[in-house]
Amino acid sequence: MFKKLPSTSPTITLKQVQLEKKIWAVAGGKGGTGKTMITSNLGVGLAILGYKVILIDGDLGGADLHLSFGMPVPKRNLNDFLAGRVSSLHDVLLPTQNANLSLICGGSELIGLANLPYQRKEKLKRHINQLDADFILVDLGAGTAYNTLDFFVISNEGFIICNPEPQAKIDAYSFVKNAVYRRFLQTFARNTLLKDLIINFGNNGQRALKIRDLVNRIGDAVPDYGDKAQEIVDTFRPKLIMNKVRKKRQLEDADRFCYLVREYLSVHMQYLGHIEYDEGVVDACEKMRPFLLDQPTSKVSLNIYNTLFNMGIQDRQLRYDRKTYKKMAKGVKLESKLWKE
Numbered sequence: 001m002f003k004k005l006p007s008t009s010p011t012i013t014l015k016q017v018q019l020e021k022k023i024w025a026v027a028g029g030k031g032g033t034g035k036t037m038i039t040s041n042l043g044v045g046l047a048i049l050g051y052k053v054i055l056i057d058g059d060l061g062g063a064d065l066h067l068s069f070g071m072p073v074p075k076r077n078l079n080d081f082l083a084g085r086v087s088s089l090h091d092v093l094l095p096t097q098n099a100n101l102s103l104i105c106g107g108s109e110l111i112g113l114a115n116l117p118y119q120r121k122e123k124l125k126r127h128i129n130q131l132d133a134d135f136i137l138v139d140l141g142a143g144t145a146y147n148t149l150d151f152f153v154i155s156n157e158g159f160i161i162c163n164p165e166p167q168a169k170i171d172a173y174s175f176v177k178n179a180v181y182r183r184f185l186q187t188f189a190r191n192t193l194l195k196d197l198i199i200n201f202g203n204n205g206q207r208a209l210k211i212r213d214l215v216n217r218i219g220d221a222v223p224d225y226g227d228k229a230q231e232i233v234d235t236f237r238p239k240l241i242m243n244k245v246r247k248k249r250q251l252e253d254a255d256r257f258c259y260l261v262r263e264y265l266s267v268h269m270q271y272l273g274h275i276e277y278d279e280g281v282v283d284a285c286e287k288m289r290p291f292l293l294d295q296p297t298s299k300v301s302l303n304i305y306n307t308l309f310n311m312g313i314q315d316r317q318l319r320y321d322r323k324t325y326k327k328m329a330k331g332v333k334l335e336s337k338l339w340k341e
């Protein structure tokens, strides 16, 4: 419905996808915007397009990705790895009905994991990088905890899932801003002058100040680092998905939101597309089934296929493409029969 999705040029070519593993992080700031729903359905979509996919529940404080795949209590989970009960992240992989798609579910028994110590976080990142997959999608929790920001910052592609409500937009804006600060701190914190400068700038409540002012101040304080700071904002290109869209004008709000992020945070956020609001999504959640498999021809499913093609993903067998994305519904319908057996 509404308008055609933006005709973005593909950011990933097939050649790149085949050669390089991609880590996609899905965040959003506010709770309940649809991060888990979108992670699970993008994952199912990529698997049907022929890619080897691993979904990781990176919501260390409120893991629930397993529920989208009909698993009330996963047999193994990330905490088995984080607590050292298994030595490799590979050991906690769980299969799904699609051989291309595996899960690393979250657990709930370890309190305090939301603040992973540095060493454990580094080990986890190392093991994620060693996983055998074309795509690794990390479903992140709400908020701006360091773990969440760090996973977002190390990913190849970061998705911001927002909703039309002002609260969701404010939290998404704040998430992008904090991700920029986190990148600055990770790069410059060894220099105490810059560390103080960045922290004070962030804490000062100087709302009118823009990130470009901070970049200038970094350059003024340590001229060699000015270009580096600029490069950090230039190379940070999160993708926005507006979920739960009910009205046409809410799409214009999405464009305006991207403009504000560019203007105040100097971050070029790409608007990837929208996903409509549909009660059927809640029904699929209740059935603990990925929405695509439940209603492959619905508008929400078409929005998800479109999002994938807008990311420049190509079907490995070249059956569907950006122009004929609606055809994909037939393939997903066949797949959904396999999942019922």
Ligand SMILES: Nc1ncnc2c1ncn2[C@@H]1O[C@H](COP(=O)(O)OP(=O)(O)OP(=O)(O)O)[C@@H](O)[C@H]1O
Residues within 6 Å of the ligand: 028, 030, 031, 032, 033, 034, 035, 036, 037, 038, 059, 062, 140, 141, 142, 243, 244, 245, 275, 276, 277, 278, 279, 280, 281, 282, 283, 285, 300
């Ligand atoms: N497009 C949509 N239309 C209708 N309902 C939706 C849509 N997307 C998500 N929902 C519903 O919104 C609720 C929250 O979705 P989800 O759990 O994916 O959000 P989340 O961002 O992962 O939340 P949390 O921050 O708690 O992890 C669920 O009940 C889901 O079914």
Ligand SMILES: [Mg+2]
Residues within 6 Å of the ligand: 035, 036, 037, 059, 064, 139, 140, 141
């Ligand atoms: Mg979630």
